[in-house]
Amino acid sequence: MPRTEQQFAAIREKSKAKFLRTALELFANYGYHSTSISQIAKSAGVAKGSLYHYFESKEQLLEAVFMQGLNELDGLFEEIDMEAAPEDKLTQLLDLSISSLQKEKHFWQLYFALITQMKLPEVLRKRLQPVMNEMFTFFNILFQELGAEEPESEAKLLAATFDGICLHYLMMGEEYPLEKVKEKLLGMYIGKR
Structure with a gap:
């Protein structure tokens, strides 16, 4: 029996997801x-031409990988209970961020490799900026709620510290005392811990 359009669409999505996972791992381990x-094609177990059915270029593949990770990062803020006390919101944010760091290690390796480059591709910079703005706005409001004298400076300090x-976690791996540092x-x- 021939496959339906839905079956073909599912196969295409599965293949695309495999390319994204493979590219993320290789970009993280060896650099873009x-x-x-x-x-990437060899690691994914397909012919090189197959990749071009999904992505026009390596840069477009990088963009797709990066956007997928940023979308997940965007989702972190949605998981925080905005009605909670500011101390609880900060705890939730750090817990969620650390969980993401541990689960999505390849994305974070790629993220830091890319943002520390002198010239981040413009398309990635444009996508990253709203995420960074949302993060700093959240931090700023959080530090206002915590009664900080200079909430904007505290927001930037927390971001840089994190x-x-x-x-350090990405360099040291499981040796790094992530939970102790978080506490x-x-x-x-x-001041509770």
Whole structure:
């Protein structure tokens, strides 16, 4: 019996997801510039030309991988109970962020590799900016609720501190005392720990 359009669509989506996962892993492990379309196709177990049915270029593939990760990052804010006390919101944010860091290690490796480049591709910069703006707005409001004298500065300090925590975790892996550092960071801001 011939396949239906829905079956073909499901197969296409499954193939596209496999390409995205494979590209993410290779970009994270070897870098975007050091990874070729041929390597991605070989790791995905398909012919090189198959990739071009889904993505016109390696840059478009990178964009799709990056956007998928940013969309998940966007979703973190939706999981926070905005009616909770500010201390609880900060705890939820750090818990969700650390969980994402542990589960999506390849995305975070790629994310930090890309944002620390001198020239982030414009299409990625445009997509990243609203996410960063939302994060800083959330942090700023959070520190206002916590009674900080300079909420904007505190927001930037928290973001920079958490970036450093992420980078150390990515470099050291499971040796890094992520939970202890998180508790220490919470203690600095809410004094409960």
